[in-house]
Amino acid sequence: MLTTALAMVNQAGLTVSLDHISFEDVIRDAGVARSAVYRRWPYKDLFFSDLLRELARGTGPAAGSGDIAATDAVARVVLDHLDWLRTPAHRRALAAEILRQGALREFETFLGSPEWRTYLALHATFLSLPDGDLRTEVQDALTTSEHALIHRVAGTYEHVTGLLGLRLRPDLDAGFDTVANLASATIRGLVVMAPANPSIATRRFQANPFGAPGPAEWSQPALGIAGIVMTFLEADPAIDWTGERLEDLRRTLTTT
Incomplete structure (x- = not known):
């Protein structure tokens, strides 16, 4: 789920919020069971909090010079x-x-x-x-x-x-x-x-x-x-x- 959502954000860019990312679309594109998702994240806000943590870890941002x-x-x-x-x-x-x-x-x-x-x-x-x-x-x-x-x-x-x-x-x-x-x-x-x-x-x-x-x-x-x-x-x-x-x-x- 997090990998799929990161890909969505990196394709479209992040707005000042995550409102443009649909929780249901992430579930569909990730190809995981909804029941498993809601066991992991009972509320979608919990998922978006984890997504913010993943984004902040800098796994993808352009890092400039040195390539x-x-x-x-x-x-x-x-x-x-x-x-x-x-x-x-x-x-x-x-x-x-x-x-x-x-x-x-x-x-x-x-x-x-x-x-x-x-x-x-x-x-x-x-x-x-x-x-x-x-x-x-x-x-x-x-x-x-x-x-x-x-x-x-x-x-x-x-x-x-x-x-x-x-x-x-x-x-x-x-x-x-x-x-x-x-x-x-x-x-x-x-x-x-x-x-x-x-x-x-x-x-x-x-x-x-x-x-x-x-x-x-x-x-x-x-x-x-x-x-x-x-x-x-x-x-x-x-x-x-x-x-x-x-x-x-x-x-x-x-x-x-």
Whole structure:
């Protein structure tokens, strides 16, 4: 029953309530006996409470960066701009170029994902729950899911930063988890705003905000994410991009 209902929610997305999920439809689609269902959940509200717990455990929400496609996309951008690594300023510009391409792709994925809409709606649903065991359990599950999500995003940022010979600015006294939290909050806010403000998804700017050799087409999600992340990054003075180091990186990226 829970697996069937999760599939229904993930197909249609979660509203701020679960009113669009029919208990009888779940029973039918799950192919289980009604008598067995009502022994397990004498009242349908008990079933929906368990469904909220399952959703909050984060078994399905879009988790953003770190998948194979994103990793391949980063490698392609770096390989296309290897010469940018030769100077500290252009190293930062390369990080911004990765964000320029990746932020829009991530935004469009989240905007079109029922699972991601469900994850956002679940946070709103949680706020409406009365105090009690269910609210506490959903909050605990959301906290665990959020920590896992931010950990993955922070790990991706840390990996790419090291790959490019950059580091976090020591004077800001912030870790990659802080960067991931701020970037994640920005992309979520834009996803929530986009239905009422479609230009967030469609508007483009010819700009060069981070010192690349030339201007490029920027989206609002890319400007928002890059504006945050780039605030924290600087070239690592301990790293010298020699020809040998560049060739080692090229081999690594083309063989992984």
